[in-house]
Amino acid sequence: MNETLILGGAGFIGGNLARALVRKGIKPKIFTRPTSSIGRIQDILDDVEIIYGDFLDDVALSEAIQGVNTVFHLISTTFPSRTLKSSVYDVLSNLLPTIRLAEICIANDVKKIVYASSGGTVYGEPQTLPIAEDHPLMPKSAYGQSKLTIENYLNFYARTTPLDVNILRISNPFGPGQHSWRVQGIVAVAIGCLLYNRTLKIYGAGDSVRDYIYIDDVIDAMLIASQTPGSSLVNISSGKGYSILEIIQKLEALAGATIAKEFIPDRPGDVKVNVLSNQKAREIYGWQPKTSLEAGLSATLAAAK
Secondary structure, eight states: OOOEEEETTTSHHHHHHHHHHHHTTOOOEEEEOTTSOOGGGGGGGGGSEEEEOOTTOHHHHHHHHTTOSEEEEOOOOSOTTTGGGOHHHHIIIIIHHHHHHHHHHHHTTOOEEEEEEETTTSSOSOSSSSBOTTSOOOOSSHHHHHHHHHHHHHHHHHHHSSOEEEEEEEOEEEOTTOOTTSSSOHHHHHHHHHHHTOOEEEETTSOOEEOEEEHHHHHHHHHHHHHSSSOEEEEESOSOOEEHHHHHHHHHHHHTSOOOEEEEOOOTTOOSBOOBOOHHHHHHHOOOOOSOHHHHHHHHHHHHO
16 A cells, blocks of 8 residues: 655655655655656656646545555645736645645545645745744745745644644755756756756846755655654755855856856845754754755756756
C-alpha cells in the first residue's frame, strides 16, 4: 500500500521529494494535473504511482487519499506576481480546495499534512532581521495573504482534530529541476538567460535581498517534518541574505559569461528584504541547511547544461 501522497509531485519541489522518498524505499503516490509534464520524474516512473486529477476535484482527491497516512501539500495554482490581479481565482483554486483537502484527510484518518508555505511573503516588510516565526504577519501581496489564510485554516484543524499539520515557511528554494521560463525563481531564470542568450529582466535596481535555500536542504526538512510527531510551524531557510545582483554576479563568475540585463520598474507587493531565522527548525527538527549558496549555484548550473 502506498501510504504517502505528494500533491504536486511532478513539480520542482515535488519531483525532488519523490526522488528522495524512492531512495528511502518508499513508493509515493503523485497527484498531478493531466496537463502537467512528468519530465522531472522520468527516471523514477517505475517507482511511483501517478494519479492524474485536478486539485479542485473532490472525487479525484478522495480516491487519491485512500490508504494514505501522510500528505505533502505542494500545490499552488498562482504566482506571487500575478495573485494581486487574480485574488478571487486564488481563493477558488488554492484556499477552498485546501480546506476541502483537510476535511477529506480527517474523514479518511490521514495522520499528517506537511504544507509548503511561503516564508518570503507571509511576513511583509521586516521589523527585525532575521525574521522569526513570531514576527508580525502583514503580507503585502494577495499571494502572501492567501498562504497565511491557508496556514490559519490548517492550524485550526490541527487544534480541533487528530490531524497533525507541519507548516514549512520556505524562503527562496532553488536547484536542479526548476524551470528557467517561469515567472519566479531568479536562479533558474538567470541560468536560462545564460544558456540561451536571453535578456534577464530585473525589477528595480536589483538590490532586493532574499534568502536562498538549496532544494536538497528543503527536502531534508520535509522528510524530517513528516516523521516528527505533532504539529509545528517553522521557517526553512539559509538564514543569509543576498541581493539579486549578487546572485547574478556569482552565476556569471561560475559560468565565465555575462548575462544581458534589462532593469524594469519594481512590482507592487514585493518586500525589499527577506531573510528568515531557521533557529526554530534547528531546535524542533534538529535540521540545518548543509549546502552553501556557492555549492548550490554550481550544482544547479552544472545540471542545467
